């Protein structure tokens with residue numbers, strides 16, 4: 007597996023790409039300024055977060071003063087506490103969801119993950135709509151997307167002066183999108199009406215390689231495929247697991263972590279039942295079905 011690397015996508019703006027972007031292996035990013043570093047997300051484990059810190063240190067001797075979390079998932083937030091003294095900025099709902107999930111613990115649905123020594127470290131500064139974080143004179147607009155999408159608490163980081171967009175897990179590149187804790191319909195709306203109109207030239211997704219604007223349409227295609235699959239399967243009385251087993255993934259067969267299909271169908275079924283977007287559903291049941299789809303084996307994590 008190739009090595010994680012920082013890519014300078016614009017002057018002083020770096021994407022931190024961790025291959026292969028599968029379960030728990032996220033992307034982060036950082037901006038190097040004269041008065042310190044702004045980091046977008048952290049990493050899942052102590053080891054991966056320390057590697058990330060060592061990478062930042064190759065470019066600057068300034069400390070990370072500000073962290074923006076894009077959503078509450080542990081692969082983007084568990085490393086927060088290793089950035090001593092940094093102010094962690096996030097949507098207010100992220101703070102609540104992160105507190106509810108709690109610190110990293112052994113998770114039976116995945117192959118074992120060596121978390122290391124990590125303290126749950128919640129945001130210090132929360133917002134409800136948007137907030138601008140500055141790296142010297144460069145504005146980074148942190149915008150809540152306004153509705154459930156990948157989770158209930160997704161924010162993007164948009165750098166208009168450079169046309170660079172950090173999307174968190176609203177977009178996956180080369181991996182299967184995952185909507186179990188968010189909304190299929192909400193994601194479609196956000197991609198069409200929040201992300202696309204920005205016209206970003208450079209997109210840093212939450213997992214996988216840096217992309218151009220076409221990635222938005224690629225993910226929209228998968229989301230609509232899920233809705234269509236769910237509509238047909240539900241009308242014929244199939245459970246989400248049965249529906250997944252009967253689904254030909256076609257052009258999506260090569261995406262990493264294909265078992266997310268089952269979780270996505272659980273979410274799509276809930277929306278077909280008329281449940282509000284982002285309403286809590288039985289995550290344990292869905293994850294259990296994902297393991298069943300994966301031939302009864304725990305989901306593969308290389309984190």
Ligand SMILES: [Zn+2]
Nearest residue numbers: 077079156175
């Ligand atoms: Zn996520």
